[in-house]
Amino acid sequence: MSDVRTARTGGAPVAQHEALLQVDGLTVDLPGTRGDVRVVDGVSFDVPAGTTVGLIGESGSGKTMTANAIIGLLPDGARTGGRLLWRGEDLLHADGARRRKARGHEISMIFQDPLAALNPTQRIGRQVGEILRRDGVGRAEVRRRVVELLDRAGVPDPAERANRYPHEFSGGLRQRAMIALALAGSPSLLLADEPTTALDVTVQARILTLLQTIQQDEGLSVLLVSHDLRVVANVASEVVVMYAGRVAERGPAPVVLRRPAHPYTKALVRSVPAVRTKTALADPLPGAPATPANRPAGCPFHPRCPIARDRCRTEVPAVREVAPGRAAACHFAEEVLAP
Amino acid sequence: MTLLEIRDLRVTFGRRRDPFVAVDGVSLDVGAEETVGLVGESGSGKTTVARCVAGLQRPDAGTVTFEGRPLERVGRRPAELQRAVQMVFQDPRSSLNPRMSIAAIIGEAWRTHPSTAPDGDRTAALHALLADVGMDADVADRRPGDLSGGQCQRVSIARALAVRPRLLVCDEAVSALDVSVQAQILRLLVDLRRTHHLAMLFISHDLGVVHQIADRVAVMRSGQIVEEGPATEVLAAPKHEYTRALLDAALDLDDAGPAVTA
Numbered sequence A: 001m002s003d004v005r006t007a008r009t010g011g012a013p014v015a016q017h018e019a020l021l022q023v024d025g026l027t028v029d030l031p032g033t034r035g036d037v038r039v040v041d042g043v044s045f046d047v048p049a050g051t052t053v054g055l056i057g058e059s060g061s062g063k064t065m066t067a068n069a070i071i072g073l074l075p076d077g078a079r080t081g082g083r084l085l086w087r088g089e090d091l092l093h094a095d096g097a098r099r100r101k102a103r104g105h106e107i108s109m110i111f112q113d114p115l116a117a118l119n120p121t122q123r124i125g126r127q128v129g130e131i132l133r134r135d136g137v138g139r140a141e142v143r144r145r146v147v148e149l150l151d152r153a154g155v156p157d158p159a160e161r162a163n164r165y166p167h168e169f170s171g172g173l174r175q176r177a178m179i180a181l182a183l184a185g186s187p188s189l190l191l192a193d194e195p196t197t198a199l200d201v202t203v204q205a206r207i208l209t210l211l212q213t214i215q216q217d218e219g220l221s222v223l224l225v226s227h228d229l230r231v232v233a234n235v236a237s238e239v240v241v242m243y244a245g246r247v248a249e250r251g252p253a254p255v256v257l258r259r260p261a262h263p264y265t266k267a268l269v270r271s272v273p274a275v276r277t278k279t280a281l282a283d284p285l286p287g288a289p290a291t292p293a294n295r296p297a298g299c300p301f302h303p304r305c306p307i308a309r310d311r312c313r314t315e316v317p318a319v320r321e322v323a324p325g326r327a328a329a330c331h332f333a334e335e336v337l338a339p
Numbered sequence B: 001m002t003l004l005e006i007r008d009l010r011v012t013f014g015r016r017r018d019p020f021v022a023v024d025g026v027s028l029d030v031g032a033e034e035t036v037g038l039v040g041e042s043g044s045g046k047t048t049v050a051r052c053v054a055g056l057q058r059p060d061a062g063t064v065t066f067e068g069r070p071l072e073r074v075g076r077r078p079a080e081l082q083r084a085v086q087m088v089f090q091d092p093r094s095s096l097n098p099r100m101s102i103a104a105i106i107g108e109a110w111r112t113h114p115s116t117a118p119d120g121d122r123t124a125a126l127h128a129l130l131a132d133v134g135m136d137a138d139v140a141d142r143r144p145g146d147l148s149g150g151q152c153q154r155v156s157i158a159r160a161l162a163v164r165p166r167l168l169v170c171d172e173a174v175s176a177l178d179v180s181v182q183a184q185i186l187r188l189l190v191d192l193r194r195t196h197h198l199a200m201l202f203i204s205h206d207l208g209v210v211h212q213i214a215d216r217v218a219v220m221r222s223g224q225i226v227e228e229g230p231a232t233e234v235l236a237a238p239k240h241e242y243t244r245a246l247l248d249a250a251l252d253l254d255d256a257g258p259a260v261t262a
């Protein structure tokens, strides 16, 4: 599985790519018991064509809501703002028909829990072929393509397995079926929300390798949502770090995760123990992650930040360029970056 | 001295004619104040071993003893042995009763094992226990639903500690937590090991975490232990091919922090 590791630097620098998707000042407000809560607060990043972008951050930081806003799967009562530029066209403000066409064909999604996302009463093959059938593809051709899709997703014996139900699949196989389903519409962007979190390391490695192969073979872009830094470090070329609904930092994944510019990223990186050498226990961050519902004033990270000063308590740090190709929302990013 | 002794443990599930062997002759020791890591891919039998130790699963064959005394199923265990072995599970939320306050959850543990209940001021003892796991006294009146995953895991650990155990069996106890919260819980477990003289059987998919906190590591595959030894040997210089495959599949973050020389 060393191919997972060697491919990490795959993908040319961002500047040379056209941005397939530009998330620009995205906001998501969800109705809460005490009024609306802004769970995604001005998030901006680009997904260049043919690359994997990792979206990391603690539970509740807004990763899933960001991905769901892109695919248009927000809960009832959610309100969105900002722009989602898909090949230059704003999907947030496009008409319903255009949005539906984009989401499903051009953009598709796989989820952490494939069992919840798959229909338990329908055979796998039927679900994978759904979008093709809706497009008017003939029966025999749907069947042929379904088997091909399952095969490409690494489902062994695909013709036989197409007739089975989700509960007859293991966790790893279900995720493969989910990937086949997501590829059915020939998308250009795949949103993968914690695709391997429920799987053990050996299965995880196989699924990640599969995603990378597909990404490279088809020139697909992938937005990989994960709270697992190791996964992102090994498969993403760009990374976006979120904290309490905002972008804390973004830039090339190998660089950001080796030399973070934001104290939060730095703390995350330090908390990940090495596998093959014994790592000293990291000094844990004090307190609990901030939630969008009670986001501290100033820098949302200030109550837990080891280098916070007075300014951090009152002044919200803007996301600004801190090094070529890198941006961070910290008043003192230069200090964090200094060797 | 050996605290926990598992000998030739065998557990099967399913039909008597054609049983599925989940644990197939496992022998493993945990010494006093020692932390033993148990790793292996999904379905290899780790949880089943843990459940036998906790008395939640009856083995088909083999023995589990604690200081030489047999550990039978939970109902049949002498109270003193029952409290000596406590378990912490992966999903902190579902292992706590959502309708009970944190104070009631801890109170129930004391009621189950009256010999461990504080003699004097219960509230003071409760607050001291919460402080031990790094929580403020004001969580005592809250319910699990009002707490984060990390806080719930602290409560599970506090509940286990309330009855003064000697061995903690942690089954993926930090796996569902975010890395920063995971670091807090690991630090807590390591501190408690010292202050409360705890031994631990620590099950995890995360080989990095196991490397960090285990003294010894046992590697399971298809119900059997294929390799066992000091953590730094098994995880840095594995002898068995399967351990190597497991390590190969594990991802690493390059610059993961200060390496210590063991």
Ligand SMILES: Nc1ncnc2c1ncn2[C@@H]1O[C@H](COP(=O)(O)OP(=O)(O)OP(=O)(O)O)[C@@H](O)[C@H]1O
Residues within 6 Å of the ligand: A200, B013, B014, B020, B022, B040, B041, B042, B043, B044, B045, B046, B047, B048, B049
């Ligand atoms: N109550 C049961 N009935 C039938 N089979 C069971 C039962 N409990 C466990 N098994 C089977 O026994 C095997 C070992 O299960 P166990 O839960 O011990 O694995 P594990 O190593 O803890 O896996 P994981 O890493 O996924 O937690 C698996 O194949 C599982 O499906």
Ligand SMILES: Nc1ncnc2c1ncn2[C@@H]1O[C@H](COP(=O)(O)OP(=O)(O)O)[C@@H](O)[C@H]1O
Residues within 6 Å of the ligand: A030, A031, A039, A057, A058, A059, A060, A061, A062, A063, A064, A065, A066, A075, A291, A292, A293
């Ligand atoms: N259906 C929902 N209704 C109300 N609030 C929600 C809903 N789903 C998520 N949230 C809130 O939105 C915030 C971001 O959640 P989410 O995007 O799921 O985070 P992540 O994926 O990073 O863990 C959290 O504060 C969460 O509690």
Ligand code: SF4
Residues within 6 Å of the ligand: A262, A263, A264, A299, A300, A301, A302, A303, A305, A306, A307, A308, A309, A312, A317, A329, A330, A331, A332, A333
């Ligand atoms: S702005 Fe201040 S509080 Fe926020 S991360 Fe930077 S130093 Fe820490």
Ligand SMILES: [Mg+2]
Residues within 6 Å of the ligand: A063, A064, A193
């Ligand atoms: Mg999520």
Ligand SMILES: [Mg+2]
Residues within 6 Å of the ligand: B046, B047, B048, B171
């Ligand atoms: Mg288990």
